[in-house]
Amino acid sequence: MKAAGILALIGCLVTTTEPKVYTRCKLAKIFSRAGLDNYQGFSLGNWICMAYYESHYNTTAQTELEDGSIDYGIFQINSFTWCRRAKLQEKNHCHVACSALITDDLTDAIICAKKIAKETEGMNYWQGWKRHCEGKDLSEWKKGCEVS
Numbered sequence: 001m002k003a004a005g006i007l008a009l010i011g012c013l014v015t016t017t018e019p020k021v022y023t024r025c026k027l028a029k030i031f032s033r034a035g036l037d038n039y040q041g042f043s044l045g046n047w048i049c050m051a052y053y054e055s056h057y058n059t060t061a062q063t064e065l066e067d068g069s070i071d072y073g074i075f076q077i078n079s080f081t082w083c084r085r086a087k088l089q090e091k092n093h094c095h096v097a098c099s100a101l102i103t104d105d106l107t108d109a110i111i112c113a114k115k116i117a118k119e120t121e122g123m124n125y126w127q128g129w130k131r132h133c134e135g136k137d138l139s140e141w142k143k144g145c146e147v148s
């Protein structure tokens with residue numbers, strides 16, 4: 001029993017460190033449940049489209065920028081302002097470790113994305129959204145998914 005439990009635990013630890021790429025509809029469901037649909041007036045399609053162009057739905061995506069900061073996770077949230085990478089980092093507006101933004105559990109990433117949308121007044125923070133999603137008909141993004 002004990003050995004099986006430990007094996008299961010190891011199995012969990014291993015799988016959580018593997019890159020997780022969500023499907024579009026799975027994300028649509030998670031986003032919808034988390035209240036992103038029409039959050040700050042942005043329909044669900046905006047969030048799915050944005051996540052696609054920012055990370056291709058890859059929760060472990062990390063991009064190092066020229067200034068040394070890093071964009072984290074499905075929403076490519078930047079460490080300079082929004083999360084804590086080093087111990088004595090000042091800004092960390094989302095009050096979250098950057099590493100929490102690259103897990104399968106999207107709770108922290110969604111909370112932080114909401115904060116960004118609220119505090120920076122909209123989705124302009126996300127270049128992928130500005131380039132590919134803004135002002136487009138985005139209904140296709142949730143097509144075929146079990147969300148209202």
Ligand SMILES: *[C@@H]1O[C@H](CO)[C@@H](O)[C@H](O)[C@H]1NC(C)=O
Pocket residue numbers: 019020021058059060061062
């Ligand atoms: C997801 O991102 C990680 C980290 O950048 C990368 O190693 C992995 O190959 C990506 N997965 C896919 C399916 O693109």
